[in-house]
Amino acid sequence: MSTAVPATSIMTVDNIMRGVVIKGGRRLAIQEYCIPVPGIGEVLLQMQASGLCGSDLRAIYRPENPKSEGAEGYRGVIAGHEPCGKIVAIGPNVPPEWKVNDRVVVYHIHGCGCCRECRAGRFISCHSEMGRQAYGWQRDGGHSDYILASAADLVRLLEPLSYIDGSVIACGLGTAYAATLRAQISGLDTVLITGMGPVGLGAALLAQKEGATVYGMEVDPFRREAAEALGIRTLDGASPEIKEEIGELTGGYGPSVVIDCSGHPKARLFGLEVAREWARIVFVGEGGSVSFDVSPLVIHKSLSIFGSWVCSISQMESLVENLVNWKLFPEKLVTHVFSVGEAEKAYTLFDSGKTGKVIITSEEEAKRWRESK
Template sequence: MTTTMLAGRLNLRTRAFAVERVPVPDPGPGQVRIKVMAAGICLSDVHLIEGSLNPLFNPSEKVTLGHEVSGVIDAIGPGVPPVWKTGQRVLLQAGERCGVCPGCVRGAACLQVRTRGVDYDGGWAEYALATHYTLVPIPDDLPFEQAAIIPDAVSTPWAAIVATGQARPAYPAGVWGVGGLGAHAVQLLRAIGAAPIIAIDPLEPARTRALEFGADLALDAMAPDVRERIKAITGGRMLDVAFDMAGVAPVREQALRCLGPGGRLVLVGLTPAPLTIGDSIGFSYRQQKLLGHYGSEPEHVEQLVNLARGHRLDFARSISGLVPLADAADGVERLRQKHGNPIRLILKP
């Protein structure tokens, strides 16, 4: 086996990104080494490179990007349970517990989750290390490209829908931004029976995609009658829950105006910009809620794999193109510029 490999590395000080040749890592105690078969390019990766998103817990100067990863177990370190074997097809959870916070010490939810490809080296590489408890087995008939995007691209909107936002069957839901997260949000809202589903995006190709993925109505965010159209299709009820998948401040203010009594706005897209609640008295009187959301729990990824295993969900339409790992910078630029209106571009080592 070769001793070096290609890896897409970001200098966290200068924000210079390059595909470099680095040593192939050896798995330590509790770790396995994955031969990467597919890795998604996420808008969060673009934000990291641009500098608008910063690691919270990474003391290193450089990090290998990539938190959406699937592959095959290539080598097993000491202390890994025997349930894991070389050759197994797996995807990797997008992060892991810190192991030292009060939540981890008590066996509860981690309060300082480390994100793969942000706080430690990820999967934009020919090989990647993973702690064994972040592995999720995948069925033989689930393509690696589709499996790779389940952590984050699919699991983040799924967790926002079923956990944070608690969307309900037969209740109206709105999705602002029909990119990588928003397209899946529409598909998943359809799967749980939300109705009607309204998608809002300024780009016509994104609105067309929303209708193809199951939206009942797709509106231009720049149109002056967005609120009136939502009021009409919901019979005056307005939205039970709204999801900001874009991370744009004006989007959030527009979504707030479209909530009904008890309505919830879930902030999924990331932005450092402040949020203004224009009618704060009305917001309180109608007992509406503003909810932050980040990522997903391991159980959400496992749920989605089970749904894919049972052929209840199909992510084939989400794969917008394949990019050689060596050309990762070109893939990032394609996503940044929205060339071809991609949902997910996939790096192939």
């Protein structure tokens, strides 16, 4: 449910903020709201960066009538589930470690706090129909000037990570990190990542830092070029010799880990086919399906297949710490930044598939990003 109150004629400019609401059918609106006041256990953040995610396109932006129920039910709230910002006001009963001006990432699922999954920090798997709310889906998200967040959902953004780094961590890179943890990647591994969109690129960069030899696979030339520019050797998934290429690169064995970030049936099947015996397969890309003959592809090869959705909040905290130690700045995945007022342009461009990560930022953060290029 939206907690932001629509602006009225009696409000002053100082009390009004903008928020992006997705209408479906590739339509959105920028609306005015009263800046909210934090309640018990809440903080008010001034938004600095909020990423666009492929799941926003698939489940909310493109469908003519986005569904309103379930984990991906959109309830007409302010969009954006990758928020990162600065605390500007603190409500009652917020733990004293959070202070005004603290830089934070918002873990984008608010759980009930009582079920078994929430107690393990896996808010994404919260079982409560009433208590589980995702920012940008069932409660107001980050495509706005301000956002109310529960203090329980905050992850401290460590220096020298930027706000844009934080917004990439908030979902996309957190999702990639969870996948590498499920696969237990180490320096002993050769990893193939299928689908080199923002999540695939992030998974590749993380797997490299975890010590693995990493190859990407992508059919889109733009995305292959982007991956290569980041130092990720990326193969043409449309090449008729692709299996032979992978065989040569892996000494004839195939990769020990395959992470599918494409969600495409052919890519998923391909990963199972080229994986070596006893390999670990992780399905991350949303949507689609896959059909295969279980005995020769899975049982006889002794493959382990994992599904991986989003990292837990504790994993996100460790990711932030690791990024600082690795000197890995996920901002390098970003190709375009826009202000809240340019949201329609941002979504249209991101929907084209010809971008890296796209971020809606504050004017200050947009200026910093552009000057760094």
